[in-house]
Amino acid sequence: MFVLPTGAEGEGFFDLPWPSDVRRTAEGTIDMTGFPTRRNPFVQRYLDAMTERLDGFGTNGAVYFRFSRTIDAGALPERPEQSLEDGAAVFLVDVDPDSPDVGTRHPIALHFQDCPTRFWSAHTLAIRPVYGLPLASDRTYAAVVTTGLNSADGEPFARSADLEAVLAGESDAAVDAIYGPALDALEAAGVTRDAILSLAVFTTQDATGETIAIRDWMHAEYPAPSVVTVETDRVAPRYERVAGTYGPVPIFQAGELPYANAEDGGDITLDATGAPTVHGEYDARFSLTIPTSPMPAGGYPIVLYAHGTGGDFETVVRNDTAEKLAALGIASMGVDQIHHGARNPTATDPSILFFNIPNPLAARDNNRQSALDIVQQARLVPGLTFDTGLVERDGMPVRFDPAQTWFMGHSQGGLNGPIFLAIDDGARAAVLSAASSVITPSLIEKVEPLVIPDIVVALLNLPGGDYMQAFALEGFTVEHPVATLLQTWLEASDASNYAHLVFSSPREGFAPKSVLMTEGLRDAFSPPTSIEALAGAMRTPVVQPVGSPLVSLRLAGVDPVAPPVTGNVAGGAATAGLLQFPDDGHFAIFDNETAEAQYLGFFGSLLEGGPGTIPSP
Known part of the structure; x- marks a missing residue:
């Protein structure tokens, strides 16, 4: 799916691959309108904070692609290094014209969630950077699904009409301004437009700049103790x-x-x-x-x-x-x-x-x-x-x-x-x-000194006899949309950046x-x-x-x-x-x-x- 947001009733947040630079406010922050909160005040607090303060997307979180039916998982890269190969059906690449690594692919891990849950949409493919290899701050990337990925029954997917317009450069001018340079960078890297089935283009936040600036201000302006x-x-x-x-x-x-x-x-x-x-x-x-x-x-x-x-x-x-x-x-x-x-x-x-x-x-x-x-x-x-x-x-x-x-x-x-x-x-x-x-791993694996998974279950009001059952029912993995939500917000305090x-x-x-x-x-x-x-x-x-x-x-x-x-x-x-x-x-x-x-x-x-x-x- 690739459906540009119009505000129409019934429109799903993940109908457009996310993150996306299309989802930005007039002030330049990221626009989280429509994210599935399930009327959860905890989730809403994070959405509000992100919309008010973040200048870009995460460096460690997942990218989400929705499909109309089950995909052929056998066509996906099995190991991160396979996502770097020319024939990969899914990959992540630097498309920033000001980047020294423009055209370079970034290794990824993948997760496919077939069944819908409270926060997952049906038939969703999530890809994320390999932990320990975060994306660069303040950098534009493209996540690409190629026509090499078919449905589980072997039938090819039809490209969305909105994406056809984007690939032809015939979409809204603001949309073309986002996707056009990325498509040019992809073509320069050997990825033709007719090979693209779905596409996310997003710019990461400057995760480190503010903290560095405060440190420098301290040395220049604030008295030593x-x-x-x-x-x-x-x-x-x-x-x-x-x-x-x-x-x-x-x-x-x-x-x-x-x-x-x-x-x-x-x-x-x-x-x-x-x-x-x-x-x-x-x-x-x-x-x-x-x-x-x-x-x-x-x-x-x-x-x-x-x-x-x-x-x-x-x-x-x-x-x-x-x-x-x-x-x-x-x-x-x-x-x-x-x-x-x-x-x-x-x-x-x-x-x-x-x-x-x-x-x-x-x-x-x-x-x-x-x-x-x-x-x-x-x-x-x-x-x-x-x-x-x-x-x-x-x-x-x-x-x-x-x-x-x-x-x-x-x-x-x-x-x-x-x-x-x-x-x-x-x-x-x-x-x-x-x-x-x-x-994100701590949300699932950290059980001392607090059992963090129990806290996650309580905050999200997930059903289940214990956190393991609750996570299984919800499909709560490190690629879960709420896990990415938290990671995206916390990047500025994450040492990996x-x-x-x-x-x-x-x-x-x-x-x-x-x-x-x-x-x-x-x-x-x-x-x-x-x-x-x-x-x-x-x-x-x-x-x-x-x-x-x-x-x-x-x-x-x-x-x-x-x-x-x-x-x-x-x-x-x-x-x-x-x-x-x-x-x-x-x-x-x-x-x-x-x-x-x-x-x-x-x-x-x-x-x-x-x-x-x-x-x-």
């Missing part, structure tokens, strides 16, 4: 601990903290000049452990630690990470992540407040605020020192080395950490434990960063699918032995590497690798002695001043 209060807290054999607060830290989210309800807000806003609006400020609690070993001439190396859901500013001490780093001569600093510790004025579980799917504004911008919080934390390091009456080394004030400032994030800290690493240069290397991206900036193609003036990622293949908190999506998007190779091969890395031509690993990316300027632990779950880096030894060995190697080494087990 300083210590507000501090006291000596504890002296241990390997470290001296001080605790206190620093500020100011800007709050870019509008509304009433902790944005528990949809009406409480939680969105990051810009003023008329495009600058971010600071809706408040706070002083951040910190816990800082300073090694008792002699201070290097340039100051102590320091790790900025971002805890997981349920933690607080002292987690880095309680889980012994601080002690183990101090044994290497490395300081560590923990803070309260958003909606945790002193930043949660309620008794509500912080996992509910942070992920907060019922509130679209907070669900998206909690993570962006968290990344910007780390930007401000990193700005503290160059000037961080204390009165010698509080803490000193050989009578000299304690200092910390900006050139040896590193990051470590676990779980929730691995959601915002990659964004920080991409947009800022305040840390030179990182360890990412159970770090992930792309929300920022990952390439970490070491593959850093921002201008930034050095590539070394990264060690860890994955427990039995993780129920951060689904391995999502961990691997981040690794793929970052082009982080798997360190042998390989427990779970990554399709995205295979397609990107990134082979597994044998340890020890050093200088293997960015032309030798950085080190990167994903360690996989088949018998471990979410806390592999803490529970598995080999994982612990390897991440500590990585940090220890950074002390030598090079790109670091991921050691052998």
